[in-house]
Amino acid sequence: MTHIFWRAWRRVERRARLTAHAARADAFLISYPKSGRTWFRYVLAHYFASVGGVPEAIDLHNMFSIVPNFDLDPVRGIPAYRFGTANNTVPRVFVSHLDYQASRFLRRPVIMMVRDPRDVIVSAFFHATRHKHRFQGSLSDFIRDREHGMPAMVRYLNRWADGLSSRAHFVLSYESLSADTEEQTEAALKFLGCQIDRQALRNAVEAGRFDVMQDRERIEGIPAHDYNRNDVESLRMRRGKVGGFRDYLDDAQLLEVERLCSANLTPAAKRLIGHTGLEV
16 A cells, blocks of 8 residues: 555656646647657757857757756656756757646647658657567558557547647648758747747758768667667658658558548647648
8 A cells, every 4th residue: 555655646746746847848849759859859959059058069869958858757858958947048848749638738838740640650650660669560550550550649639739729839840841941940949939040040950951860860879769770760760751651551551541530630630730731
């Protein structure tokens, strides 16, 4: 009984600490997994490091000290955040894949990153099978899987599309970021209330080029992830190709993904996905 009590108390204490941090956040960066979050976090970290006077070079490890996860992990979460409340130049942007809950994210502004579900489902499949090794089965099996596949993505998008209606938000699509990284990053920074340092922005965009990041990942890896960095399909920076799903989904799989989106996404979630160029 004592063990159960302390586990329950730790959950309550953790929730209270995260709520306190949420109240102090300037914004959240939210996305379903495999929507380009690591890329955009890296660009933001470079920009904030420049304007915030961070002396060391930014890599795939210390970027978490500038744009941390919304959790209490000592390496990648809020405890690793280097600025505290002392630097008014750098906004506190916490990053999360968590489902929408009003009590979790309060009324804080949100940058919502979205990507074509057809590309997401392919990237998620390789992440689950080659990176995390938590799914065994075919791509068709994965698409239908309630925990990892399209049903999970649909639930996530439906909840967040509804939650965005009650808060200031900026929708950033992977597709628009790929088409003009500087313009879209500038728009996101303006949403955050940042003054734009043009040279810092250009340097951040250059640092976030896909080929540069992929080379860094092969050398550095990602903190707390153990995977084969010689296997391109297991990398976080796997291909970075808009529309790359066409190289993996056959006609039947493509129709199934589109059907599940059309049948199960709410009107608000369909409008959210419309930012990617996909109309369902």
